[in-house]
Ligand SMILES: [Zn+2]
């Protein structure tokens with residue numbers, strides 16, 4: 009099979025159908041839905057994928073859909089992923105008024121890239137020439153937000169995990185997948201940079217703490233109370249004192265908000281609640297920081313004579329990028345960008361549940377450009393549709409050709425050389441170990 013000829017056919021289709029993709033991206037942008045609420049977005053994408061003649065499953069993890077390309081074909085299976093969810097950004101001028109939801113993380117771009125790759129592979133006929141299968145998965149709930157809403161879903165038995173890819177892994181959706189690929193847009197602050205194929209991220213643990221003290225009259229008898237707000241304040245100070253013990257290379261982040269600061273100001277607060285996110289770029293540092301945060305919470309509680317109930321939830325694992333995949337993606341991006349327009353390696357310090365996937369199988373989380381303003385901010389905007397949508401569609405489609413052409417030798421090499429961080433069984437055990445409730449006193 010002539011790979012370059014296949015890539016030319018793909019590029020012709022992508023150029024001819026560019027408006028289809030841009031319209032889809034705009035349609036999703038104008039209908040932002042947050043995690044596990046992406047009903048309309050799922051329908052839009054499932055209808056479009058089904059329109060290509062691909063068998064498409066719907067509501068794969070409460071929301072989300074999955075289309076099967078080359079179903080039943082022998083050879084490796086690659087999944088191209090797109091995240092469905094928006095986030096809340098009520099200060100953004102384009103947000104949906106009623107909900108504050110807004111695609112300020114650009115997930116409308118990556119779902120469109122996912123669809124565009126499917127569309128181009130089908131319309132060019134290249135899909136039939138590949139020696140392997142390609143699935144297209146629109147996955148829910150990458151942003152870990154609206155935890156109260158997700159808890160209601162969990163309590164009702166509709167989901168098990170707050171992150172969509174975690175939910176899908178646990179449900180076995182990746183059991184028959186060998187390689188996963190997706191792109192995510194990024195506002196590069198280095199001038200002239202358009203793409204970063206080889207990227208890793210922080211992972212995180214989510215912690216809900218309830219400081220429990222004793223109520224008393226704040227004016228008449230404060231000595232009879234145990235002040236839960238003071239416990240929280242001391243715990244936060246202790247967390248700050250830990251910061252000099254975090255290695256720069258581990259990119260540890262600890263941040264918290266008080267979600268309940270007391271009941272009435274004239275009583276000593278007996279119950280104070282705090283959310284804490286602990287991040288690091290490797291598991292050892294993440295567990296180390298988690299222990300230090302727990303010591304800090306205990307210190308606050310013990311000093312005041314109260315106690316703290318802690319509820320830990322698995323957040324997301326650090327992204328461990330596959331070098332072979334990133335290199336193939338980079339080589340194909342050289343059709344469009346100069347070497348110096350791409351970062352050779354990038355460590356970012358936010359998180360994604362693509363980290364969980366990348367711990368189990370070879371994964372690509374390529375960062376692409378075409379946007380300005382910060383992610384998750386009121387300034388976020390798409391400034392260049394070529395960089396945002398069309399070049400990533402081409403690079404992803406070209407990379408699939410290289411992976412799966414001629415007996416899928418490249419895909420088999422990627423699979424053979426990959427070393428997982430953990431097995432699926434170890435991953436599920438990790439989730440069980442992390443997810444627990446305990447008392448610090
Ligand atoms: Zn995102």
Ligand SMILES: [Zn+2]
Pocket residue numbers: 095113151383384
């Ligand atoms: Zn985001």
